[in-house]
Amino acid sequence: MQEFTNEVIELELLPKYEEVNLNAPDPKYWKVILINIFIFFGLIATILTSLIIFIDKIRPSALYLVVGFVLIFILNFLLYRASFKKRGFTLREKDIIYKSGVIAETTSIIPLNRIQHVALDEGLFSRIYKLATLQIHTAGGSSGHMHIAGIPVEQAKAIKEALLKKLDLLAE
C-alpha cells in the first residue's frame, strides 16, 4: 500500500506510437512482390489471349479487353509500389508496431504481453532471396494477427527469439 501512487497522466507526454522510426522491408522483397504480380497477371493474360483466339464473339471487343487489362496492371503495379514504400515495422520495448496498407494506411500495434505465439514463414520465392514473414498471433482472432513480410531470415529469427524470450519472462 505504501508504494501506491496515483499521479495524473499527461496524455501529451506518453510515448507516441505514430512518431517512431520504422524499419522498411528488405529491398529484395520488392522483387518477390514483382514475381507474384507477374505470375498473377501472366495467368490472366494467358486466359485472356486464349479467349480472344478461340471465341469468336469476344474477338470484336478484344481491344477494350487488352486496354482494360493493361490499365489494371499498371494501377496494380503502382499501388503495390506505393504500399511497399509505406510498409515498415518497429520493435519497441513493450510492443511491436507494423504499418502497411495498399490504399488505406493501417498501423497495428500489439503489446508484447498480449502475444500468444510467433511463427516464421518462408514462402517459395521469399526463400530464394533469404527472406521470411514473421507472423504474430494474439487471442484477438485472425483480424488481430500481424504478418510482417520481407524481413531477412536471420533478422526475423533473432526477433522471434527475442519475442519468445520476452514471453517466457512474462510467463514466469
Next chain:
Amino acid sequence: MNYDFSKPQRQSISGIVIMAAHTLQHTIRALIIPLAIFVIKAQPKMLTYSAIGIGILTLVILFFSYLSYRKFTFFLDDEKQEFVINKGIFNRTLLTIQLDKIQQVNINQSLLQKIIGVYSLQIDTPGGDSNEVSIKAIDEKIAYSLKEHLLNGQKATPTEISSAENDVLQTSTPFLKLSATTLFKVGLTSNYGSSLALLAGFIYAIFHNAKELLRAFDTDNGQVEAAIKTGVSLFSVGILVAIFLGILLVINIIRTFFKYYDFEISKHRLSLLISSGLFSKKNTLLSPQKVQITTFSQNYFQKKFNLMDLNLKQAHSGEPQNEKDLTKTNLQVPGCSPTEKDELLLLILGKLPETGAVFAPNYRFLNLPIVFTVLFPMGIFYIFWFNFQQLYPYYPLTIFYFFVATLMIYISYRKHRIVVTRDLIIKRSGIWDISSEIILPHKIQSITTFQYPWHKSVDVGHVNLHTAAGIIHFKYGNYTEIKLLVNYWLYQVESGSEEWM
C-alpha cells in the same frame, strides 16, 4: 459429501441411454423425410422387414453406447492442475484441459435427462470446440461438486467442498430473478430478429415438406402454390401482415418463456451462476474476470418498460463460427432494471462507468452508407423506371425509402460514440437497439488504426480495438484524438500486469 475426482471415473450408468438416444435422434432427424415417404409407399411385407431393421439398428446403437460408456473416463490431476478425459471406442482420445484456461462450465438438463435424473456437464475453453469436452450423464451433486473444483481448482482443496458448502451452494439467494411478468415484457419488446428467422425457417420447412409429400403421392400439380395464391386473394394483404405480426409476437413470447423461464443469477465465491429454462434446465457458471466485452442495450419499447438487455461476451477462438458457438460464449441477461444492470456491471467490471470524455465521429460517417444503401439502389430503380412502364405507379415507394433509410443512417451516426473514462472504454451504437459495449483496457489484444489518403487533410481516421471476444470499431473520428487515445490505451495495457483472462 466429499467426492474424490483424482481417480479415473465413469459417467452415470444411465449415460448409456442418453448417448443411445442422442445418436438415435440424430439418425432419425436425418432420415425423417425419406422414411415417411418409404412408409407411405412401401408394401406391408416390406414394413415388417424394415421394422426389424430399425430394431436391430437400435440394438447396435445401444451396444456402441455401452462400449463408449465403458471407455469414457475422467479425472482431476491436482498436481498438474489439469482435467483429463479419456474417450473413444476405436480411436482413443486423451483430452487434457488446464484448469486456469477454463472460462465457463455449463450444467444442462434436457427433457430426457430430466426424466432419468442426470445432468450433462460441458467445459468451455477459449479456442476449443466445447462439444469435445462434455460429459453426457452425471449426477447433480457430482456435477456441482466437479464444477466447483474446475472453476476454483487453484484455490480449493477437496476437503473444502463439504456438504455444508454444497448446501450453501444450492440455497444461495439469487440477486437477480426474472418474474413471469418481466418475461412477458421481454417477449413483447425484444429479440424479434431471431423469432422472425425461426418463423421463416418454419414456414419454409412446411412449404418444402408439403411439396415433398405431395410429390411422393405423385400428385404435385402446383397445389401448394395455388393454395397460397388463393390465400393471398382471400385476405387483403393488410390483414395478412397483421396476422403475421401477431404470430411473430406470440412466438416471441413463447420462445422467451421456454428459454428464460425461472431465470436466476446468483453469486457464490468467485463466480456467477446463471440458470434458466422451462423444460431443459440450463446452468452456467462463469468467472466475472473472464468476461471480455459487457454490452447493455435498450430499444424504445424497453425504455418504456424500464428494461435492459445485458450481454456478456467471453473469449472465443476468433475463427468464423456458427450461431450455436456464439450463443455459447455469449451469455444473455434478457431483462433487467437499470439498478440490477448496475449491480451486475459492478460485479463484472469492479466499478461503475463514470462520465468520461465523449468522442463523436465526423459527418463523413454518413457518406458511404448514403451512397451505397440509398442513392445506389434508387439509381438502379430509376434506370428500370425509365425503361418499364409497369413500374410507374411505384415511385412513391422510393421517396418513402429515401426518407426512412436516410433517417436510419442519420440516427446511427448520432448514436455512434466512444466514451473514454479513466479505466473503461464504452462504445455506443445502434439504430433501434441502442447498445453500449464496455471493455476494460487490459482486455485489448491489439489495436489497429487506419486512414484513407483522402481523409488525411481533414484529419479523419478509424480505430479498431481487437479483444478476444470481438472487435470494437470507432469510425470517422478525429485522427489526432484517436492517436492520443491509442497511446493512452497502450500505456494502460503495457504498464499494467493484469491478465486479460
